[in-house]
Amino acid sequence: MTSTRERQRAAARARLEREMAERSAKARKRRQTQAIVGAAAILVLVVAGTVWLATSLGGDDDDNKQQTASTEGFSQCTYNEAPKEGRPAQIKDVGLPPNQQANKGTQTLTLETNLGPIVAKLDRTKVPCTAGSFTHLASKGFFDNTKCHRLVTEGIKVLQCGDPSATGAGWRQTDGTGGPSYGMAEENLPTDKRPPYPEGVIAMANAGQGTTGSQFFIVYGDSQLDPNYTVLGTVTSGMDLVKQVGAAGDDKAYAQQAGGGHPKKEVTITKLTMSDIEG
Structure with missing residues (x-):
């Protein structure tokens, strides 16, 4: 059990x-x-x-x-617009250029004048903002049918243009003070060049730092200017026409101010064009 x-x-x-x-x-x-x-x-x-x-x-x-x-391939540019209130009549408002501007390649600037064409080459790597401004102004017909208002034959040799108030028959008292509704800083200053502004250079006129607008001058003889003006480009054809204007002399209208006067051989820009960017 x-x-x-x-x-x-x-x-x-x-x-x-x-x-x-x-x-x-x-x-x-x-x-x-x-x-x-x-x-x-x-x-x-x-x-x-x-x-x-x-x-x-x-x-x-x-x-x-x-x-x-x-x-x-682009630069950021600043175009300073002037206050709309109190703008003088010789200021021509065609808006502002784009802030971003190409800084590569070249452009061809062509001045069609009553004397014949004047052509210059611009290097975008050196003057992206100024070239961009010129392209904008040209597209708006800003320079068309304007007169080159100032010629200097003593001390410096320059023909100055780009004032929209220098238009029509005869000369206005406001010649030399017109421009767009904005200004910009200088570019490509020839601080290391001697002379800074040799014959054939196109440079931008200004009334002090940061006031570059539309007015420009063509140098038709080596000029000892201080390097305070943007070098826009170099004339590639038509310098003989500018020299003819210089040889004809001026009327000394600006002798007591900035020097020189209206060119006796009148120059009218019938159209200013800017080519597409190349390269």
Whole structure:
């Protein structure tokens, strides 16, 4: 009797131990499976995160490249508009040029005059803002049918043009004071050149620092001017016409002020054009 019960108890313990062992084995398998699945999930997340990061950074690089490309080759220019209230009548308002101007390539400036064409070459790398202003003004017909209002034959040799008030029959008393409704800073000052303004140079007139507008002068003989005026470009053809005007002399109308006077051989700009940017 006793031995039978002991055998039964032993068999029960054995079954229990087998069940416990099976449960333990199943639990280990579940843990292993969960660990594998968890590791795989983490790996997927890591890979996905890496791909996203690489894509994002790559996209930023592309954006940066595009942004650089959109600004590369351009200069930020400042055109200071004069207050509208109290503007003198000789100021001609044709709006402002774009602030971003190309600073690469060259342009051809052509003055169609009553004496024939005068052509000059402008280097955009040196005068992006001034060339941009000229392009804007030319597109508005700002210079068309205006007279070159001043000639200087003593001390310096220059023919000055670009005043929209020097128009019509005869000369106005306001000659030399007209311009656009904005001014700009000087560019390409010839501080290292001797002479600063040799024959053939076209430079911008001003009434002091930061007042460059539309008036310009063509140098028809080496002139000892202080290097305070933007060198716009160089005449490539038509200098013989300017020299003819210089040889004819002036009427000394500005002798007591800035010097010189109206050229006796009148020069009328029928049209000023600026070519597309080349190069």
